[in-house]
Amino acid sequence: MTRKLFGTDGVRGRANSYPMTADMALRLGAAAGRFFRRDASREHRVVIGKDTRLSGYMLENALTAGFTSTGMNVFLLGPVPTPAVGLLTPSMRADVGVMISASHNPAEDNGIKFFGPDGFKLSDAAEAEIEALVAGEVEPAQARNIGRAKRIDDGRFRYVERVKGTFPAGLTLEGLKVVIDCAHGAAYRAAPEVLWELGAEVIPVGVAPDGVNINAGVGSTHPQAAADRIRATGADVGICLDGDADRVILLDETGAVADGDQIMALLAARWADEGRLAGGQLAATVMSNLGLERFLAGRGIGLYRTAVGDRYVVEAMRAQGLNLGGEQSGHIVMTDYATTGDGLMAGLQFLAEMVRTKQPASALARSFEPVPQVLRNVRFGVGKAPLEMPQVRQAIAEGEARLGAEGRLLIRKSGTEPLIRVMAEAEDEALMVAVVDEIVGAVEAAL
Structure with a gap:
């Protein structure tokens, strides 16, 4: 079954233009509600998160109408990172999770991503079935079985505690000065909270969203703002997230950039030394640099190449029994901790290496020399x-x-x-x- 509506990461486009219209969001909600509500004898739940785009209000309301029309109860998380939806979907015993975000795209764009009850993004086959339901007529619930909707106030705090739990016990970030660039996006509150509570001196960038400034001159696709702050404040390291915080780019104390390939190289080598790199290999896409492949081979670590898209990386990881993978763009997937890429968790792992080795970021951020x-x-x-x-x-x-x-x-x-x-x-x-x-x-x- 083919897909035309779904791309490599959900449905995405310009807000208020096909397919990112209120009507299509309503139809997607109804179709996904019908797809996941297969047992009418029990309560069915959906959790919906979003980033800080102005169009998120419109799409959130339309999705809610679609889901409740099929009898699904909707729990609205508000602005939270994409990985928070992946974590909270199974935690809250939801049948489906939805993230409203266009990731690193400009504010005029938006997207809708779906997660299954296990917290992982849907397969191509599941998306094709939902797309077929969108094209047809979705049977609504009877009037007395229409779902309810309510806002959940503690979703961000649940996520913050989960992220902090991935930082090695016994270590602290005290003494580290960290620039955190949240791209005026979904992690604008959660990321600074995590770093401060773990002991860091936090220098925030991109934490004043207004609905139209997400990713505008800040974040993982525009690290210059964070680099300038590092040099101005003498910070030890910079963490640059994208609009929905599922990817990360790191900056050393000079402002130099370390992309996803360098982060994966550091973690893979460390995990292999500790005997915790499942399957003895790393999953990465065809975009990852040849230098990464050579670095891994020199340490007896395999590289499993996948199609572009973090969803395909995760599918390969699950099929091959791996626990580390990602993309050069900064999606770092650690299935010991999360079901999808988590920029903040990956940043914490890098900070943990700085604390453990007592080395500056520049000594850890360039494990290999990239091929041009x-x-x-x-x-x-x-x-x-x-x-x-x-x-x-x-x-x-x-x-x-x-x-x-x-x-x-x-x-x-x-x-x-x-x-x-x-x-x-x-x-x-x-x-x-x-x-x-x-x-x-x-x-x-x-x-």
């Missing part, structure tokens, strides 16, 4: 299929031939935005850039 890599994006219009155009396919084939065995080329359509992503990796940086420029030029010309 370049990524360029080309935006395209609705209804366009540039990767199917002959001139683009020819340019890709010629690029692959030029790189040969000395490099790697990956061209794909984004699952969350109308973009073609062109990525290349090669020791010969000039050749790599030339190949990417030619392919980007071919895509732009074809459009």
Whole structure:
């Protein structure tokens, strides 16, 4: 069963435009409610969280109407990180969890992500079934069986305590000065609370959401603001989250960036030394740097490559029995602690290594030398299929031939935005850039 509505991370688009309309959110809520409410003899629950986008109010109300129309009871968490929804769905014995967020995208966008009763994101097959229900007619509940809705005030506090519980017992962050950039997003209260309660001196950035400033010049996709604060305050380390706090980028004491690959390298090596790296390998996507693969191989650690998307990383981890995985973009998945990527938890693991080893962030944030890599994006219009155009396919084939065995080329359509992503990796940086420029030029010309 194919999916057209769902992308690699739920349903996403521009707010108040298809598919991110109130009508579609209502239909999605009703369809998901019918999909998960299969036993009318017991109470059925859904927990709904959101980030700080203005459109979250509209979508939250529409989803609530859809779910309650099928007899589901709705528990509204308010602004919480995406991983909080993954944690609280099974904790509250809910049948389904929903996060309203477009992650690192600008405020004009929004999205709807679903979690199953086990707290993990839904499979492609489950999303396809829900999509089929959206296209049809969903049978509503009888009038006396309509669901109820209420706000839950302690969702954030439950999450905060769970996150703090992942920090090694006996350690403290006392003496560490930490810049935390919350991207004016879902973790703007939870992340500073966790760090302060563990003993850190906290320097907050991006903690004043107004509905339209999420990810605007701050967060994991714009780490310069946090880097400036590090240099201005003499902080020891910076943690940059995205809008829904499921990804993280770290900054050392100089403001230099460590991406998800470097974080995974540090954790994998440490966990392998401690005998706690399940399966002896790490799951990461095809976007992860070749330098990471070489680093892991040098330590006898395997790298299991997956399709792009943290959901596919988690699926591979569960299938292969692994407990560590992630993406170069900063999704770090540690299934010993959480069901999806958690930027704050990953940041805490890095801080724990700083405390344990008594080394500065700069000594831990660069486990390997990355192979030169370049990524360029080309935006395209609705209804366009540039990767199917002959001139683009020819340019890709010629690029692959030029790189040969000395490099790697990956061209794909984004699952969350109308973009073609062109990525290349090669020791010969000039050749790599030339190949990417030619392919980007071919895509732009074809459009």
